[in-house]
Amino acid sequence: MSIVNRIDRSAKVREHFHQAKWDEPVIYELSTPGERGILVPQASEEVASQVEGIGALPAGMKRKNRVNLPEISQNRVLRHYLRLSQQVLGADVNIEIGQGTCTMKYSPKVNEQLARGVQELHPLQDPSTVQGMLEIYYQTDRYMCEISGMDRFTFQPGGGSQGILAMASVIRAYFESRGEQRDEIITTLYSHPSDAAAPVMNGFKVIYLQPDPQTGLPSMETLKAAVSERTAAYIVANPEDTGVYNGQVQAFTAYVHEHGGLCAYDQANANGLLGVTRAREAGFDLCFFNLHKTFSSPHGCGGPACGATGVSQELVPFLPAPLVGFDGERYFLDYGFADKAFGVGKIRSFYGVAQVVLRAYAWIRSLGGEGLYQVAKTAVLNNNYLFKKMLEIPGIGAYYCDGNNQRVEQARYTMEKVYEETGVSTGDIQRRAMDFGLHYWTSHHPYYLPEPITLEPTETPSKADIDEYVETMKYIFSECRENPEVVKTAPHRSTVHQIDESGMDDPAKWAVTWKMYLKKYQ
Incomplete structure (x- = not known):
C-alpha cells in the first residue's frame, strides 16, 4: 500500500508516516x-x-x-x-476523529488571530480599559442564553469539570438558602464521570441509574426508585457517552421537579444538538457548555478552557461573582446580583479566559443561527456515516443497537471479539494508530463496556477524511489477525515507545514540577 495520494485521499492509509523524533531534554x-x-x-x-x-x-x-x-x-x-x-x-x-466525549475539532485561524489581540489583557485591569472585552463577555452570555434557554451564564469555570462543580455548588447553595436538607445527586452510569465526581466534592452522595440491557438507558421505574425527599438534583449528559440519546428526558426532569429537585444538563458536547433542542425545553434548570469543545476554541488539556455555566432566573443569585453587567452606557463587573449569604462566591480566581471566550464569540457570530444548526446536522451525519463504516470492520460492534437507538454526535464501540480472538487490546490499537499519525480514544476509566472505542468526528472532517480514518482502522485491525505482535508492541514510528504506566495511580511517584523531579529521582 503506497503513501497517500494528495489528490485522491479516500481509501488510503498513511503507511509511510513517521513522527518526528528528537532526543530532546527538558x-x-x-x-x-x-x-x-x-x-x-x-x-x-x-x-x-x-x-x-x-x-x-x-x-x-x-x-x-x-x-x-x-x-x-x-x-x-x-x-x-x-x-x-x-x-x-x-x-x-x-485527522482528529478519535477523541469522543472530549471533542477535538478545527478552530478557524481567523479566530486565532483575533484571540491573539487580547492575550496581553490583565485580569486586574480597570474595567474602563477593557470595555471591548467586557462587551464580548456580555454578548456571549446572551448568545449562550439563546442557544440553551437559560437566563444568565458565568464564564468563570476553567473547564468542563469545573462547570459541573459550579452547577453542583449552585444547587447546594440554593437548597441551603431554603433550609432544605437535600444531599443526594442522581446521575447515569454512562454520563461523564465528572457528573458524579464534582457533586462528591460538594459533599453530595451520588446515586447511579443503571442502564437497561437493551437500550442502554435507565428506565423511568429506575429513576422513580432513586428519587426521594433527599434528592437535590438530577445531573446527566444526554446523549450519554455511548452516543445514545434519552428521548424520555423531559419526563425524567418533570418527575424530579415534582419531588422538589433541580435538573442540571451536562452539555459539554452539544455538537449534535445546536439549533435542534435546548436545555430549557428539556426541563433543565442549569446547564454548561465547554467552549473548548462545542464552540471551537482549542481543547486546553485542563486549561485554558471554559465550562460556561448557565442557570434559570431563580438560580442567578447563586452564581459565582462577578457577572458582566451593562447599564446602557458602560460594561462593568457586577457583584450586586449575588446572594451574599448563600451565593457560591468564586469557582476560580478571575472571571474567565478572555481568548477562549473571544474565539467562541467569533465562531457563533460567523455561523449565525442557521450555521449552528448546520453544524449539528453535519456532526450527526458524519457520526452516523462513521458508525456504519466502523461496524463493517470484522470484530467491531456496538452495544444497544436494537434498531431504535441512533447515535447522535459520537458513539462508543467495542472490540471485545477482536480481543478474544487475538489478544490485542483497545489500548494496543490506540498506540498502533499513532504509527499512522492518527488519534484513537478508548474510554473513561473504569471501562463499563469491554474493550471500548469512543470516536466523535464532529462537523469538521469531510467524507474523504472519514474514509481515510476508517481504512486505516481496517488496516490495523487486519494486522491484529495477521501480525498481532506488531500491534501489541506499537508504536514503532512515533515519538516514544511504550511507557511504563505502573506509577500513574501512585501519587508517591508523581513529579509535576522540575524541582519535585530532582527531589524524587536525582
Whole structure:
C-alpha cells in the first residue's frame, strides 16, 4: 500500500508516516550558567527601594535569590520548542476523529488571530480599559442564553469539570438558602464521570441509574426508585457517552421537579444538538457548555478552557461573582446580583479566559443561527456515516443497537471479539494508530463496556477524511489477525515507545514540577 495520494485521499492509509523524533531534554537540562537570550536590566538596590511597587513590598516578601529560570540562548529556545511541536499530534496536523466525549475539532485561524489581540489583557485591569472585552463577555452570555434557554451564564469555570462543580455548588447553595436538607445527586452510569465526581466534592452522595440491557438507558421505574425527599438534583449528559440519546428526558426532569429537585444538563458536547433542542425545553434548570469543545476554541488539556455555566432566573443569585453587567452606557463587573449569604462566591480566581471566550464569540457570530444548526446536522451525519463504516470492520460492534437507538454526535464501540480472538487490546490499537499519525480514544476509566472505542468526528472532517480514518482502522485491525505482535508492541514510528504506566495511580511517584523531579529521582 503506497503513501497517500494528495489528490485522491479516500481509501488510503498513511503507511509511510513517521513522527518526528528528537532526543530532546527538558529545558532545565539545556541550561548553561551565564548564557542569555536577552539581557534584562537590573535595578540597583538603591533604585529598587525607590521604585513604586518594589519599595512597597515588605522585606519578608522580597526574594533573597534570583528565580531559578533556565539560562539559554534565543536560538536554542527556538529549537527546543519547535522540536517539541514536531513531536505532537493535533487537529491542525492529523485527522482528529478519535477523541469522543472530549471533542477535538478545527478552530478557524481567523479566530486565532483575533484571540491573539487580547492575550496581553490583565485580569486586574480597570474595567474602563477593557470595555471591548467586557462587551464580548456580555454578548456571549446572551448568545449562550439563546442557544440553551437559560437566563444568565458565568464564564468563570476553567473547564468542563469545573462547570459541573459550579452547577453542583449552585444547587447546594440554593437548597441551603431554603433550609432544605437535600444531599443526594442522581446521575447515569454512562454520563461523564465528572457528573458524579464534582457533586462528591460538594459533599453530595451520588446515586447511579443503571442502564437497561437493551437500550442502554435507565428506565423511568429506575429513576422513580432513586428519587426521594433527599434528592437535590438530577445531573446527566444526554446523549450519554455511548452516543445514545434519552428521548424520555423531559419526563425524567418533570418527575424530579415534582419531588422538589433541580435538573442540571451536562452539555459539554452539544455538537449534535445546536439549533435542534435546548436545555430549557428539556426541563433543565442549569446547564454548561465547554467552549473548548462545542464552540471551537482549542481543547486546553485542563486549561485554558471554559465550562460556561448557565442557570434559570431563580438560580442567578447563586452564581459565582462577578457577572458582566451593562447599564446602557458602560460594561462593568457586577457583584450586586449575588446572594451574599448563600451565593457560591468564586469557582476560580478571575472571571474567565478572555481568548477562549473571544474565539467562541467569533465562531457563533460567523455561523449565525442557521450555521449552528448546520453544524449539528453535519456532526450527526458524519457520526452516523462513521458508525456504519466502523461496524463493517470484522470484530467491531456496538452495544444497544436494537434498531431504535441512533447515535447522535459520537458513539462508543467495542472490540471485545477482536480481543478474544487475538489478544490485542483497545489500548494496543490506540498506540498502533499513532504509527499512522492518527488519534484513537478508548474510554473513561473504569471501562463499563469491554474493550471500548469512543470516536466523535464532529462537523469538521469531510467524507474523504472519514474514509481515510476508517481504512486505516481496517488496516490495523487486519494486522491484529495477521501480525498481532506488531500491534501489541506499537508504536514503532512515533515519538516514544511504550511507557511504563505502573506509577500513574501512585501519587508517591508523581513529579509535576522540575524541582519535585530532582527531589524524587536525582
